[in-house]
Amino acid sequence: MVEPPAVEPLAAVSAVASAAVAASGPVVAEPVAGWRDRLRPYRAVLASRARSQLSYRTNFVLDLVSSLLSAVVELAEVWVVFHAATRLGGLEFRQMLLVFGLADLAFSLADLVFGHCDRLPTYLRAGMLDVFYLRPQPLLAQLITSEVSLRRLARASVGLVALVVGLVLCDIDWRPAAVVLLVSSLLSGVAVFAALFVAAGGLQFFLVDGREMTNAFVYGGRYAATQPASVWGRPLRLVFGFFVPMAFTGYLPALVLLGLPGPVWLPGWLGWCAPVAAVWAWSVALGCWRLGVRHYQGGGG
Amino acid sequence: MSAEGLLPRARGSAEVPAATGETVVETVGLTRRFTVREGVRRRQVSAVEDLTVRIGAGEAVGYIGANGAGKSTTIKMLAGILVPTAGTVRTCGLRPVKDRRRLARQIGVVFGQRSQLWWDLPVWESLRILAAIHALPAARRRARTDELVERLEMAEFWSVPVRQLSLGQRMRAEIAAALLHSPRLVILDEPTIGLDVLSKQRLREFLVEERAAYGTTLLLTTHDMGDVARLCERVLVIDHGRLAFDGALAGLAGAAGADRVLVVDLAEPAADLEVAGVVAARHLGSEGRGLRQRLAFDAEATTAARVLAAVSALVEVVDFRVEEPDIEDVVRRLYAATRHPPDAPAARRS
Numbered sequence: 001m002v003e004p005p006a007v008e009p010l011a012a013v014s015a016v017a018s019a020a021v022a023a024s025g026p027v028v029a030e031p032v033a034g035w036r037d038r039l040r041p042y043r044a045v046l047a048s049r050a051r052s053q054l055s056y057r058t059n060f061v062l063d064l065v066s067s068l069l070s071a072v073v074e075l076a077e078v079w080v081v082f083h084a085a086t087r088l089g090g091l092e093f094r095q096m097l098l099v100f101g102l103a104d105l106a107f108s109l110a111d112l113v114f115g116h117c118d119r120l121p122t123y124l125r126a127g128m129l130d131v132f133y134l135r136p137q138p139l140l141a142q143l144i145t146s147e148v149s150l151r152r153l154a155r156a157s158v159g160l161v162a163l164v165v166g167l168v169l170c171d172i173d174w175r176p177a178a179v180v181l182l183v184s185s186l187l188s189g190v191a192v193f194a195a196l197f198v199a200a201g202g203l204q205f206f207l208v209d210g211r212e213m214t215n216a217f218v219y220g221g222r223y224a225a226t227q228p229a230s231v232w233g234r235p236l237r238l239v240f241g242f243f244v245p246m247a248f249t250g251y252l253p254a255l256v257l258l259g260l261p262g263p264v265w266l267p268g269w270l271g272w273c274a275p276v277a278a279v280w281a282w283s284v285a286l287g288c289w290r291l292g293v294r295h296y297q298g299g300g301g
Numbered sequence: 302m303s304a305e306g307l308l309p310r311a312r313g314s315a316e317v318p319a320a321t322g323e324t325v326v327e328t329v330g331l332t333r334r335f336t337v338r339e340g341v342r343r344r345q346v347s348a349v350e351d352l353t354v355r356i357g358a359g360e361a362v363g364y365i366g367a368n369g370a371g372k373s374t375t376i377k378m379l380a381g382i383l384v385p386t387a388g389t390v391r392t393c394g395l396r397p398v399k400d401r402r403r404l405a406r407q408i409g410v411v412f413g414q415r416s417q418l419w420w421d422l423p424v425w426e427s428l429r430i431l432a433a434i435h436a437l438p439a440a441r442r443r444a445r446t447d448e449l450v451e452r453l454e455m456a457e458f459w460s461v462p463v464r465q466l467s468l469g470q471r472m473r474a475e476i477a478a479a480l481l482h483s484p485r486l487v488i489l490d491e492p493t494i495g496l497d498v499l500s501k502q503r504l505r506e507f508l509v510e511e512r513a514a515y516g517t518t519l520l521l522t523t524h525d526m527g528d529v530a531r532l533c534e535r536v537l538v539i540d541h542g543r544l545a546f547d548g549a550l551a552g553l554a555g556a557a558g559a560d561r562v563l564v565v566d567l568a569e570p571a572a573d574l575e576v577a578g579v580v581a582a583r584h585l586g587s588e589g590r591g592l593r594q595r596l597a598f599d600a601e602a603t604t605a606a607r608v609l610a611a612v613s614a615l616v617e618v619v620d621f622r623v624e625e626p627d628i629e630d631v632v633r634r635l636y637a638a639t640r641h642p643p644d645a646p647a648a649r650r651s
Binding site: 126 | 333335377380381382383384386398401402403405406408409410412414415416417419421422426429430433434435436
């Protein structure tokens with residue numbers, strides 16, 4: 001005979017269970033959430049990521065130092081070029097510091113929050129993405145908030161110093177509009193680089209060894225952004241000027257701040273359009289992400 | 302409760318204790334094919350083919366099949382991770398892909414091979430984060446956490462980082478993580494794989510209790526017949542993506558001969574043991590002039606101890622062991638039986 005394998009409910013269990021039911025009710029309530037409540041899940045994850053990085057003190061300090069060194073080396077590259085020449089692409093060293101500072105600070109801040117998005121294959125291999133599917137938040141929001149790399153703060157500090165020094169050394173007409181331009185360009189720059197990481201993540205759903213290819217855009221783009229766009233050839237100007245709008249993260253806003261005209265295809269007034277570039281970059285990024293997710297779920301497309 | 306709950310249940314399953322008549326899982330003609338690339342050519346491979354199944358609230362269902370039979374693909378479609386190629390699926394009355402985020406509040410999934418927990422955090426902190434993710438109110442979180450800590454005996458490793466847990470401890474923590482928000486449907490993918498006997502037993506007991514206390518619906522894939530025998534009253538067997546069997550475990554044993562086997566080593570050679578008159582066991586075969594003999598018995602009808610006692614009454618036993626039926630074996634025989642009924646009965650172990 002078949003015996004139902006469910007043994008008689010143990011008294012102890014029922015007691016604990018009924019206590020739990022009394023405290024909560026067994027029905028899963030659909031939570032009515034304000035935006036603060038809505039952010040709670042993300043805050044909880046991020047806070048734990050930050051704590052865990054800070055808890056290994058020595059490790060964290062070493063990470064900071066190595067991150068700092070690599071940023072300093074990149075800044076030194078710019079300086080070395082100006083050791084041989086006084087001008088590059090129409091810019092002096094102090095003006096280059098402004099370009100480098102804007103772009104590198106934006107990149108570092110984006111990398112701090114979004115940098116892990118272009119390591120999607122690691123998530124796929126560990127099954128983390130399937131785990132995200134089982135949680136009641138949007139996938140992309142979960143991916144973005146699943147990690148934060150505090151050591152990038154060291155890198156950001158180098159960008160910040162370069163930017164401040166550049167701003168001090170250059171003659172800038174500090175009208176209110178210039179301040180607005182500076183702040184909006186910096187925020188847009190962060191958004192553009194963030195979009196780059198997200199787009200890379202989306203593409204990595206399809207591409208085998210996708211990181212090789214997306215790195216060309218992400219890190220190639222970062223390098224391009226810290227150079228004056230006037231030295232790029234025309235094809236590069238198309239790619240990094242508009243398609244992957246790197247010129248908008250440093251060079252173009254710097255031209256406006258310095259009151260300089262732009263090269264062919266990149267007139268100076270474009271410096272005001274960094275927010276437009278950010279919107280464009282995010283629409284491409286979300287498109288890539290959506291395609292990637294559809295590919296993963298096998299819904300065609 | 303949803304309108305789905307008013308649908309009549311497909312199976313007359315009087316043996317399901319907690320069933321309320323509500324449907325928790327319903328698939329109709331569910332199909333999933335993958336495109337496989339072989340060089341430049343593409344080929345369609347079917348992982349799940351025309352699966353029609355209904356699982357009522359409170360049922361405990363074992364979902365078994367060989368590796369690659371389509372179990373994980375089915376689970377991914379139930380959870381909204383994969384989009385079906387054809388057919389429909391409703392989980393807790395919701396469309397898994399479209400309503401994924403609402404569904405996530407009602408199901409808990411344990412993937413044996415992947416972790417819900419944060420590797421570098423203590424167990425308690427992982428569960429604290431998951432409570433925030435599922436927006437559990439503080440009072441409910443505390444009550445449920447205390448309950449899980451007690452029943453899964455997690456107090457001893459509550460503050461240990463997940464990466465330092467033993468496999469058995471980690472699996473208990475994983476189950477706590479999946480059940481923290483009191484889901485209606487719990488899907489377990491190979492929950493006992495790699496666990497020692499004691500850990501397996503504890504885990505099964507916990508699941509039985511959880512079900513008895515809350516009427517939770519269980520769907521588990523496993524390679525372990527012990528899991529199925531102790532946890533499930535209904536078994537779905539999937540083979541090459543198709544449903545090969547749907548019914549009670551006893552029926553599966555009947556259809557495929559899922560008997561356990563007692564292997565005895567005797568002190569002296571003996572003729573084939575005949576104990577059928579005493580207990581429900583049959584002689585399967587002998588080796589070494591009868592020094593080692595194998596007897597099959599139906600675990601539902603008798604116990605290994607009784608068979609052993611019956612054998613000991615006849616001859617002197619120096620050693621013995623009990624072999625669990627192998628799932629792959631059961632499935633293979635079931636498949637053979639359904640293809641060649643009834644004059645070519647499923648081959649018995651010999």
